[in-house]
Amino acid sequence: MNIPQTSFPRVVIVGGGFAGLAVAKGLENQKLQVVLIDKHNYHTFQPLLYQVATGGLEPDSIAFPLRKRFNDVENFFFRLAEVQGIDADKNTIETSIGCLEYDKLIIATGSTTNFFGSESIKANAMEMKSVPQALNIRSLVLENFEEALLESNLEKRLALMNFVIVGGGPTGVELAGALAEMKKGILPKDYPDLDIRQMKIHLIQGSDRLLQGMSEKASKKSEDFLRELGVDIWKNLRVLNYDGTTVTTSGEEAFEAQTVIWAAGVQGDAVPGLAEESLVERANRFKVNEFSKIEGYEHVYAIGDVACMKTKGYDHGHPMMAQPAIQQGKLLAKNIIAELKGKKRKAFVYNDKGSMATIGRNKAVVDLPKWKFQGVFAWFVWMFVHLFSLIGFRNKVIVFMNWVYNYVRFDRETRLIIRPYKKKNKYSFDKEHA
Amino acid sequence: MNIPQTSFPRVVIVGGGFAGLAVAKGLENQKLQVVLIDKHNYHTFQPLLYQVATGGLEPDSIAFPLRKRFNDVENFFFRLAEVQGIDADKNTIETSIGCLEYDKLIIATGSTTNFFGSESIKANAMEMKSVPQALNIRSLVLENFEEALLESNLEKRLALMNFVIVGGGPTGVELAGALAEMKKGILPKDYPDLDIRQMKIHLIQGSDRLLQGMSEKASKKSEDFLRELGVDIWKNLRVLNYDGTTVTTSGEEAFEAQTVIWAAGVQGDAVPGLAEESLVERANRFKVNEFSKIEGYEHVYAIGDVACMKTKGYDHGHPMMAQPAIQQGKLLAKNIIAELKGKKRKAFVYNDKGSMATIGRNKAVVDLPKWKFQGVFAWFVWMFVHLFSLIGFRNKVIVFMNWVYNYVRFDRETRLIIRPYKKKNKYSFDKEHA
Known part of the structure; x- marks a missing residue:
C-alpha cells in the first residue's frame, strides 16, 4: 500500500463519514501516523442526500474531497480502497489495494440499508x-x-x-x-x-x-x-x-x-474477520465498551453507526445518526492521545443535543x-x-x-x-x- | 408519441444545443406547434465542459433543464428521445419512442468527435x-x-x-x-x-x-x-x-x-435517412442553402454544427462553434415566421463577433x-x-x-x-x- 514505516504508532481508520472524520481530525499533528481508508474519495453529508435526490442541490455541494480536508496534516495518509477483512491476530487488514499493518484499528464504516432479508425488495x-x-x-x-x-x-x-x-x-x-x-x-x-x-x-x-x-x-x-x-x-x-x-x-x-x-432500516456495515460474538446479531454492529473498544480485542475500535455501545439509557446502543458518531470520534481521538501521554481516558457519555427534521x-x-x-x-x-x-x-x-x-x-x-x-x-x- | 394534432403546422426540432434552443426560442408563442426532441433532458453549455472535467465547476451549473426553459410556452412539447431516421417522402421521423409527422423538420443535432476512422483511438x-x-x-x-x-x-x-x-x-x-x-x-x-x-x-x-x-x-x-x-x-x-x-x-x-x-476533430452528427448527396462527405454535415434548407428537400432544415452553409468567405461552411449555431437558429425562426405571414425571408450572413480562449x-x-x-x-x-x-x-x-x-x-x-x-x-x- 506504499505507506512508509515510521517510529510513530500507526492508527488506521476505516471510513470517512462523520465518525471517521471526527477521529481523524482529533488525531491531527500528534506523534502518530494516521491512515484513513475509504471507498470514495469524498465525505458525504448524508442528511442532505434527499435534496440531491429531489433536485434541490448538486451532489458536489454536499460532499467534500477527503484528501483536501487533510492537505496540511503531517503523517496523514489517505487511501482509496475497500477493506475486505481484518486479521486481528496479525494486526493487519486486507484491502482491495493490498495488506496493511496497524497498531490501532478504528472501524467507522457506518451503516447500509437493511432489507430484513428480502432479496426481492x-x-x-x-x-x-x-x-x-x-x-x-x-x-x-x-x-x-x-x-x-x-x-x-x-x-x-x-x-x-x-x-x-x-x-x-x-x-x-x-x-x-x-x-x-x-x-x-x-x-x-x-x-x-x-x-x-x-x-x-x-x-x-x-x-x-x-x-x-x-x-x-x-x-x-x-x-x-x-x-x-x-x-x-x-x-x-x-x-x-x-x-x-x-x-x-x-x-x-x-x-x-x-x-x-x-x-x-439500516444495519451496521461491519467489516468481516472478527469473532461472531463481537457483533450484535441482527443489527450487525460491533459490541464496544464505553471507550469504543470492541469486546475481546485489544487494539480494535468501532465508532459511529457500526458500533453498539450500551450506556445508561441506551440499552440498544446510541441512535444511528451523525451526533453520536461525531461525539464518539472526538472522544476516541482524545483517549488515544491521553493513552500516548500516559494520562487517564474518559468514558463516553452521549450528549443528546436533540434532533430535527424538515418536511418542506x-x-x-x-x-x-x-x-x-x-x-x-x-x-x-x-x-x-x-x-x-x-x-x-x-x-x-x-x-x-x-x-x-x-x-x-x-x-x-x-x-x-x-x-x-x-x-x-x-x-x-x-x-x-x- | 402522444402529441396532439392541432390546426397549427408542426415544427419538429431535433437537438437542444445552441442552435436548437435558439430556433425554439424564436418560435415561441406563434401559430405553430413546436416539438423539441433531445436525448438529454438538459441543454449543455459546452464551452465550460473542460472546467467540469478539471474539478472547477459542478455539472449542474453548466447545464439547464430543457423543460424548464419552456415552462410557460404554449403549444410547445419536449420529448426525451433519440431520433433514428428521417423519411422525407412521408414527412416523418422515427425515434426511440415512436414515429412523428412534421410539417417542418429542423435538424440541430450538433457534432460528434471525429476519430478519422481509427477504431483503436x-x-x-x-x-x-x-x-x-x-x-x-x-x-x-x-x-x-x-x-x-x-x-x-x-x-x-x-x-x-x-x-x-x-x-x-x-x-x-x-x-x-x-x-x-x-x-x-x-x-x-x-x-x-x-x-x-x-x-x-x-x-x-x-x-x-x-x-x-x-x-x-x-x-x-x-x-x-x-x-x-x-x-x-x-x-x-x-x-x-x-x-x-x-x-x-x-x-x-x-x-x-x-x-x-x-x-x-469533430464531424456533423447527421441523422440518417436523407440522400447521400445532401451530406458533405467527410464532414458529415448537411449541405444547406442560405435559408438553412437542406439541398433537395422542401421542409427539412439543418442549423449549427451539423449544417454546412457556404457563404461569402466561408467556402467550407461556418466554424463549428456556438455563434454561427445561435445566429442560424435565430434567423431560421424569423424566416419561418415571415413565411407564415407571407413576408420575405432573409438570407443568412454570418456576423463574426470574434473568438476567445482561456488558458488559465x-x-x-x-x-x-x-x-x-x-x-x-x-x-x-x-x-x-x-x-x-x-x-x-x-x-x-x-x-x-x-x-x-x-x-x-x-x-x-x-x-x-x-x-x-x-x-x-x-x-x-x-x-x-x-
Missing part, C-alpha cells in the same frame, strides 16, 4: 445512502414522468406516477415532503400535458407514528405537514414484498408502483432537550444547523445560494438526468457499484 | 462532448493519481501521470491549461507522497500553430501561456494510433500514457473583429462573456461564486470521483451511454 427498491444512489433516485423519478407522458394505458401510467416510500424515520419523512413539493411546484409546469393530480406519494410506517425517535408533538406535527402537502400516510402497516410492480403489505392494501424507496418550505420540527417547536422558526433553525455543519466554505456558500434561490423562486433547478437509471439498470450495474 | 481515448464524458475525464485523472501512489514500477507510474491531449483548438488548449493548473496548485497538496514533477501534459497539434481559427498573435500568446504553465507543446505532429498504452505519431516521438484526450488564471486570448488582446483583461472579458451566455440565473450565480472562490483560494474543489471510470469501463458501458 433489495433487487427492486431504491436506497439512498450514497451520492450515486441519490442521483439514481433523481433520474428514476424524472424518467418515470417522461415515460408516463407516453403511456396511454391508465394503470401503467398511474404505476409510473406512484411513489412508495417505506419507513417513516427522518429520511422517509424528508424525502416524502420534498417529492410532495416537486409535485406541487415543479412537475405541473414541466409536464403540462400530464395530469399531475394522478401522482401519489405513499409513506408507509410500520409503527403507530412517524419520527419515532422524536417527541409525540414532532410526530403529530410532521404528519399534519405531510398531509397538508398531499402525502398519503399509512401507519401500522408493514411492507412484505416488492417484485418491481406490486408492493404487498401486512394489511389489505397493495400498491402498484414503479418506484419504491426503502428507508425502513417553512415546515420543520425541532426537539431540543428543553424546548420543542415546529413550523417556520424550526425550519430556519434546521437550515442554519445544516449549513453550519456542512464541511467546506465553498459548500456552505453554494448550498446557501441554492436554498435562497429555491425559496424565492419556489424551484428546484438541478433536475438533469445525468445518470440515466433505467437504461443502466439493464446491466445490473449501478446497484453494485454505487 | 475511439476505443481507448477519452472524448469531451457531453457532461457524462467530462465527468469521466475528471474521474479518470483522479483515479490515475490514486493508482500512481501505489505503483512502484517507475515506467508504469509515469504512464499514469502522463496526459496526452490531441488537438490544439480551443478545447485542447483550455483543457491543457486547466490540467496544468491542477498540477501546480492542487495535486502536490492532495498527493504529497507523489513526485508531481513527474506529471506531464502533452498537447499535440497537427499543424504549425495552436488555435488555428484565431489570430497569429493569439496563437503565439497561448503557446507562451501554456509553456509558462509547464505544458509540452508538440506542433506539426500527427497522432497515428493509441492502443491504450502507447501513442504513436507521425514523428519520432511516442508517448506512454494511460490517458489520451481526443480533441482533434489571468491568462486568456481574445480576438475581436477590430481589437485583439491577451492577458488579464482578456481573462476578465472571457469570464464575463461566458457568465453572461450561461442559461439561467441560478447557474450564473453559482458559476460566479465558484469562480470567485477558485480565484481567491487557488483551488478547484469539486474533485469527487462520482462516476468511477476505470471500474465501469470494464463493462464497456459508459462509452455507449454517454
Whole structure:
C-alpha cells in the first residue's frame, strides 16, 4: 500500500463519514501516523442526500474531497480502497489495494440499508445512502414522468406516477415532503400535458407514528405537514414484498408502483474477520465498551453507526445518526492521545443535543432537550444547523445560494438526468457499484 | 408519441444545443406547434465542459433543464428521445419512442468527435462532448493519481501521470491549461507522497500553430501561456494510433500514457435517412442553402454544427462553434415566421463577433473583429462573456461564486470521483451511454 514505516504508532481508520472524520481530525499533528481508508474519495453529508435526490442541490455541494480536508496534516495518509477483512491476530487488514499493518484499528464504516432479508425488495427498491444512489433516485423519478407522458394505458401510467416510500424515520419523512413539493411546484409546469393530480406519494410506517425517535408533538406535527402537502400516510402497516410492480403489505392494501424507496432500516456495515460474538446479531454492529473498544480485542475500535455501545439509557446502543458518531470520534481521538501521554481516558457519555427534521418550505420540527417547536422558526433553525455543519466554505456558500434561490423562486433547478437509471439498470450495474 | 394534432403546422426540432434552443426560442408563442426532441433532458453549455472535467465547476451549473426553459410556452412539447431516421417522402421521423409527422423538420443535432476512422483511438481515448464524458475525464485523472501512489514500477507510474491531449483548438488548449493548473496548485497538496514533477501534459497539434481559427498573435500568446504553465507543446505532429498504452505519431516521438484526450476533430452528427448527396462527405454535415434548407428537400432544415452553409468567405461552411449555431437558429425562426405571414425571408450572413480562449488564471486570448488582446483583461472579458451566455440565473450565480472562490483560494474543489471510470469501463458501458 506504499505507506512508509515510521517510529510513530500507526492508527488506521476505516471510513470517512462523520465518525471517521471526527477521529481523524482529533488525531491531527500528534506523534502518530494516521491512515484513513475509504471507498470514495469524498465525505458525504448524508442528511442532505434527499435534496440531491429531489433536485434541490448538486451532489458536489454536499460532499467534500477527503484528501483536501487533510492537505496540511503531517503523517496523514489517505487511501482509496475497500477493506475486505481484518486479521486481528496479525494486526493487519486486507484491502482491495493490498495488506496493511496497524497498531490501532478504528472501524467507522457506518451503516447500509437493511432489507430484513428480502432479496426481492433489495433487487427492486431504491436506497439512498450514497451520492450515486441519490442521483439514481433523481433520474428514476424524472424518467418515470417522461415515460408516463407516453403511456396511454391508465394503470401503467398511474404505476409510473406512484411513489412508495417505506419507513417513516427522518429520511422517509424528508424525502416524502420534498417529492410532495416537486409535485406541487415543479412537475405541473414541466409536464403540462400530464395530469399531475394522478401522482401519489405513499409513506408507509410500520409503527403507530412517524419520527419515532422524536417527541409525540414532532410526530403529530410532521404528519399534519405531510398531509397538508398531499402525502398519503399509512401507519401500522408493514411492507412484505416488492417484485418491481406490486408492493404487498401486512394489511389489505397493495400498491402498484414503479418506484419504491426503502428507508425502513439500516444495519451496521461491519467489516468481516472478527469473532461472531463481537457483533450484535441482527443489527450487525460491533459490541464496544464505553471507550469504543470492541469486546475481546485489544487494539480494535468501532465508532459511529457500526458500533453498539450500551450506556445508561441506551440499552440498544446510541441512535444511528451523525451526533453520536461525531461525539464518539472526538472522544476516541482524545483517549488515544491521553493513552500516548500516559494520562487517564474518559468514558463516553452521549450528549443528546436533540434532533430535527424538515418536511418542506417553512415546515420543520425541532426537539431540543428543553424546548420543542415546529413550523417556520424550526425550519430556519434546521437550515442554519445544516449549513453550519456542512464541511467546506465553498459548500456552505453554494448550498446557501441554492436554498435562497429555491425559496424565492419556489424551484428546484438541478433536475438533469445525468445518470440515466433505467437504461443502466439493464446491466445490473449501478446497484453494485454505487 | 402522444402529441396532439392541432390546426397549427408542426415544427419538429431535433437537438437542444445552441442552435436548437435558439430556433425554439424564436418560435415561441406563434401559430405553430413546436416539438423539441433531445436525448438529454438538459441543454449543455459546452464551452465550460473542460472546467467540469478539471474539478472547477459542478455539472449542474453548466447545464439547464430543457423543460424548464419552456415552462410557460404554449403549444410547445419536449420529448426525451433519440431520433433514428428521417423519411422525407412521408414527412416523418422515427425515434426511440415512436414515429412523428412534421410539417417542418429542423435538424440541430450538433457534432460528434471525429476519430478519422481509427477504431483503436475511439476505443481507448477519452472524448469531451457531453457532461457524462467530462465527468469521466475528471474521474479518470483522479483515479490515475490514486493508482500512481501505489505503483512502484517507475515506467508504469509515469504512464499514469502522463496526459496526452490531441488537438490544439480551443478545447485542447483550455483543457491543457486547466490540467496544468491542477498540477501546480492542487495535486502536490492532495498527493504529497507523489513526485508531481513527474506529471506531464502533452498537447499535440497537427499543424504549425495552436488555435488555428484565431489570430497569429493569439496563437503565439497561448503557446507562451501554456509553456509558462509547464505544458509540452508538440506542433506539426500527427497522432497515428493509441492502443491504450502507447501513442504513436507521425514523428519520432511516442508517448506512454494511460490517458489520451481526443480533441482533434469533430464531424456533423447527421441523422440518417436523407440522400447521400445532401451530406458533405467527410464532414458529415448537411449541405444547406442560405435559408438553412437542406439541398433537395422542401421542409427539412439543418442549423449549427451539423449544417454546412457556404457563404461569402466561408467556402467550407461556418466554424463549428456556438455563434454561427445561435445566429442560424435565430434567423431560421424569423424566416419561418415571415413565411407564415407571407413576408420575405432573409438570407443568412454570418456576423463574426470574434473568438476567445482561456488558458488559465489571468491568462486568456481574445480576438475581436477590430481589437485583439491577451492577458488579464482578456481573462476578465472571457469570464464575463461566458457568465453572461450561461442559461439561467441560478447557474450564473453559482458559476460566479465558484469562480470567485477558485480565484481567491487557488483551488478547484469539486474533485469527487462520482462516476468511477476505470471500474465501469470494464463493462464497456459508459462509452455507449454517454
